[in-house]
Amino acid sequence: MNNKYIYPILTLLYIFLKKNDKIYLGDDYMDCLFCEIIKGNIPSKKVYEDEKVLVFLDINPNTNGHMLIVPKEHVVTIDDISDELAAHINSVKKKLYKLLKERLNCSGLTVVQNNDYGQDVKHYHVHMIPRYENDCWHMNFRQDNLKEIEEVLKELN
Numbered sequence: 001m002n003n004k005y006i007y008p009i010l011t012l013l014y015i016f017l018k019k020n021d022k023i024y025l026g027d028d029y030m031d032c033l034f035c036e037i038i039k040g041n042i043p044s045k046k047v048y049e050d051e052k053v054l055v056f057l058d059i060n061p062n063t064n065g066h067m068l069i070v071p072k073e074h075v076v077t078i079d080d081i082s083d084e085l086a087a088h089i090n091s092v093k094k095k096l097y098k099l100l101k102e103r104l105n106c107s108g109l110t111v112v113q114n115n116d117y118g119q120d121v122k123h124y125h126v127h128m129i130p131r132y133e134n135d136c137w138h139m140n141f142r143q144d145n146l147k148e149i150e151e152v153l154k155e156l157n
């Protein structure tokens, strides 16, 4: 390929990847709130830590004990996380659920993990939301266009 095309192509690729939060170069890490919390530059209420994750209380809890499991590696969405790290996070979820039942006597647990739309912090994290009877936390379930959606998704597997 002619050399004169390389830089414009790389620039466009960089803009595309950055726009989609897929790359972090140099100072970009400084912009990541959860990387700063992991480095200890921003304080947090730590609940659990191991070599792969940090768990701390959400600053704006949905219910008592709402915490976030955050991988130390800067990954953004479900597309970026390795199966190995996802499996590790799953084992941490179980450990924490046990802790929440013992210490906070919660009646259940809702696990939420936002990707792209609805994801305010672009560093992968899992919300662990302890549930209590009559806590009024709810998801909206609706049936109006179920038939069309079934049609669109039926070939997926």
Ligand code: 5GP
Pocket: 033, 044, 045, 056, 057, 058, 059, 060, 061, 113, 114, 118, 119, 120, 121, 122
């Ligand atoms: P998301 O919308 O990205 O799934 O959730 C981001 C979560 O991070 C929110 O629940 C929000 O309350 C929490 N959060 C935002 N900033 C901070 C912070 O500085 N410290 C802590 N501990 N939690 C934060």
Ligand code: ZN
Pocket: 032, 033, 034, 035, 036, 073, 074, 075, 122, 123
């Ligand atoms: Zn980060």
